[in-house]
Amino acid sequence: MQPMWRVAFEVPEALVPVFADMVEPHVDAVSTFELQEGGQWLIECTSYNEPDTTRIGMKLAVLAAAHGIAEPEMTKEPLAPIDWVTQTYLSFPPITAGRFFIHGSHHKKPVPKGKMGLQIEAAMAFGSGEHATTQGCLRAISELAAKGRIKDALDMGCGSGILAFALAKLAHVPVIGVDIDELSIEIAQENAKLNRVHKLVKLYAANGYAAEAVRRHGKFDLIVANILARPLAKMSPSLRRHLQPGGTVILSGLLHRQEPLVINAHRAQGLRLVKRFRLGDWSTLVLKG
Secondary structure: OOOOEEEEEEEEHHHHHHHHHHHHHHOOEEEEEEOOOOOEEEEEEEEOOOOOHHHHHHHHHHHHHHOOOOOOOOEEEEOOOOOHHHHHHHOOOOEEEOOEEEEOOOOOOOOOOOOEEEEOOOOOOOOOOOOHHHHHHHHHHHHHHHOOOOOOEEEEOOOOOHHHHHHHHHHOOOEEEEEOOHHHHHHHHHHHHHOOOOOOEEEEEOOHHHOHHHHHHOOEEEEEEEOOHHHHHHOHHHHHHOEEEEEEEEEEEEEHHHHHHHHHHHHOOOOEEEEEEEEOOEEEEEEEO
């Protein structure tokens, strides 16, 4: 298993958003932590590929000089190749989100009355249901399915397949799931069988909207994408081309402060925001074409 990488540095509280925005394009995830009240904060980044710390360091120096502070000391280190998703998942009890009750095979009790069970063995694929972005999407799916307006759907960046399965189970519609990671798709296919939705959910390892199955299908009534803010914004023209007129979009994987970036990118494609779900620091957006 290829190790992930960690990059970290400290900055004053007032400059956290500026420095976080600077480093975000160069890594896969950015987290911030308060070290002392009203004082220094830790900006911690993780990346699947070794980050270009020379380039990050140059930008760090320029930004520090512009704000009149000493250049932060940056550390870079590989993370041990541990199956973090499974380790995290097994540490938490089952999760309720919208109409859904998400659990692993280790949970032997019955699904609560009025809830729909989703058994997810996350393994090395992202999407065990624990994260606020997944829960926000499940809440949005629950509300949308209750209105009975979904005909078919695309889960872009499907990971473990949890959102695709939720759509298939609740709305009883065909769903295409796409992820760039082949291992995620293998795991999602097993999860589809566990949840008895493999006849409705078709899963493909491919690069986004370039997937042959997506191009063949054409336009979708609903597109769900739980990725990251910048990729969401970048992919907005492709999303629009594959959305039915009047279709619905559920987007997540973004922080509150990143909402304008994502909303404006999709507004430029003729979509409008109709609802948002906020859980902790994370947002899920619902838009209409």
